[in-house]
Amino acid sequence: MLQAFVFDVDGTLADTERAHLAAFNQAFAQEGLGWCWDEAQYTELLNISGGKERILHHWRQVNPDIKDLSANGVMDTINRLHDIKTAAYESAVNDGAVELRPGVLRLMDDALRQGIRLAIATTTSPVNIAALLRRAIGMDWREHFVAIGDASTAPLKKPHPQVYLQMIDALQLPPSVCLAFEDSANGLAAATAAGLQTVVTPTDFTRHHDFSAALRQVPDLSQVGVERLRAWHDEGLRDPRRAAGLPA
Numbered sequence: 520m521l522q523a524f525v526f527d528v529d530g531t532l533a534d535t536e537r538a539h540l541a542a543f544n545q546a547f548a549q550e551g552l553g554w555c556w557d558e559a560q561y562t563e564l565l566n567i568s569g570g571k572e573r574i575l576h577h578w579r580q581v582n583p584d585i586k587d588l589s590a591n592g593v594m595d596t597i598n599r600l601h602d603i604k605t606a607a608y609e610s611a612v613n614d615g616a617v618e619l620r621p622g623v624l625r626l627m628d629d630a631l632r633q634g635i636r637l638a639i640a641t642t643t644s645p646v647n648i649a650a651l652l653r654r655a656i657g658m659d660w661r662e663h664f665v666a667i668g669d670a671s672t673a674p675l676k677k678p679h680p681q682v683y684l685q686m687i688d689a690l691q692l693p694p695s696v697c698l699a700f701e702d703s704a705n706g707l708a709a710a711t712a713a714g715l716q717t718v719v720t721p722t723d724f725t726r727h728h729d730f731s732a733a734l735r736q737v738p739d740l741s742q743v744g745v746e747r748l749r750a751w752h753d754e755g756l757r758d759p760r761r762a763a764g765l766p767a
Contacts, residue, residue, distance in 0.1 A: 520695070520696050520749075520752065520753060520756065521635065521696060521697075521698060521748065521749050521752045521753075522634075522635060522636060522692055522696040522697065523635060523636040523637070523638060523665075523690050523692055523696065523697040523698070524626075524627075524630055524635055524636075524637050524638070524697070524698055524699075524700065524748075525637075525638045525639070525640050525683065525686050525690075525697055525698070525699045525700070525710070525715065526637070526638070526639050526640070526641075526699075526700045527639075527640060527641050527699070527700060527701045527702060527703075527706045528639060528641040528643050528647070528648055528651065529641065529642075529643050529647075529702075530702035530703060530706075530722045530724065530725060531620070531700050531701055531702045531706070531720060532619055532620065532623055532651065532652075533617050533618060533619050533620055533623075533651055533655070534617070534620055534722050534723075535608075535617050535647075535651070536561070536565065536722065536724045537558075538608055538611045538612065538616050538617050539570070539604075539608055540556060540558065540561045541607070541611065542604045542605070542607035542608035542611060543556060543561075543570070543573075543574075543604050544556060545603070545604070545607040546600045546601075546603035546604040546607060547600070549603055550596075550599070550600060550603070552600075554577065554581070556577075558724075561724070562724050564576065564577065565703065565724055565725070566705070568642045568676035568677045568678070568705050569642050569670065569676045570601050570604060570605075570643075570644075571597050571598070571601050572676065574597050574600055574601065575593075575597055578593075578597075605644060605646050605647065608647060608650070609646060609647070609650040612647075612650040612651055612654060613650065613654065615654075617651060618655065619651075619655045620720065620739050620740065621739040621740065621741035622739055622740030622741035622742070622743060623740055624655065624656070625740075626740050626743065626744070626745070627663065629744060629745045630745055631663065633745055635745065636665045636690060636692075637663055637664045637665060638664055638665055638666045638667065638668070638686045638689065638690055639664055639666075639667040639668065639669070639686075640668045640673075640682040640683050640685075640686045640699070640709075640710070641668070641669050641670075641682065642669070642670050642673070642676045642677055642682065643669060643670060644669060644670050644671065645667075645669050645670075645671055648667065648669060665689065665690055666685075666686050666689030666690060668682040668683075668685045668686050668689070669682070672685060673685055676705075677703075677705040677706050677708065677709035678704075678705040678706075678708035678709050678712070679709060679712075680709045680710070680712035680713035681709075682709065683699065683709055683710050683712075683713035683715060684713050687713060687714075687715075693714075694713055694714030694715045695714065695756065697715050698715065698716055698717070698718065698734075698748060698752055699715040699716070699717040699718070700717070700718050700719075700720065700740075701717050701718075701719050701720075701733075702719060702720055702721055702722050702725050703721075703725045703728055704725070704728035704729055704730065707719055707728075707730060707732060707733055708732075711732055716734040716751075716752060716755045716756075717732075717733050717734055718733065718734055718735050718736075718737065718743070718748070718751070719733040719735070719736045719737075720736075720737055720738065720739050720740060721736065721738075734751055734752070734755045735751050
């Protein structure tokens with residue numbers, strides 16, 4: 520029954536958040552804003568999907584009197600900050616600051632050998648995806664994936680299921696034969712809302728989230744192979760509550 524794996528990126532394929540945090544702070548410093556997020560603050564901000572959305576949320580917190588949030592001046596500043604941050608993150612990845620999490624590449628290779636299709640469903644930018652996977656897989660990284668959904672294709676961010684619904688449509692498969700991989704509560708909610716069973720691999724930034732609706736929660740994918748995932752997936756299909764994305 521299992522025919523496709525759909526992967527989140529940040530936190531799932533790679534533990535990227537510290538590199539993202541450093542890149543945000545670099546952008547803030549470069550623009551002279553006087554903002555500096557620490558890990559505790561960033562952990563809270565991760566409840567908001569999307570880098571631009573996090574910047575805007577923080578701006579509202581430090582300046583609640585800000586007016587006309589849709590005005591060009593505000594959005595131009597946010598776009599400029601995000602562009603600087605993205606360039607800083609890409610540079611860090613190219614310098615080797617981020618690697619794929621344990622077991623990810625082996626699982627992808629095994630899946631492809633067994634005819635399981637791969638897709639990506641993320642809220643991060645295409646540039647971030649390319650920087651990470653080009654270094655980890657090679658220049659032909661894009662050929663490994665049937666479809667990719669990202670911030671450019673899915674403006675409605677997780678926990679909205681838009682990006683997963685797009686991937687289901689692109690794969691031309693029912694959600695019941697797909698398995699999602701996530702690391703956060705927002706990602707889990709998005710995947711289950713789209714009808715996908717989900718395996719969660721938390722990070723230091725997301726261990727406190729509620730993952731009771733996940734098919735399984737494991738530290739990483741180093742001890743997880745295709746056959747085990749098939750067995751878990753089949754077990755979930757036989758459990759109406761798991762199949763519906765509800766806690767067991």
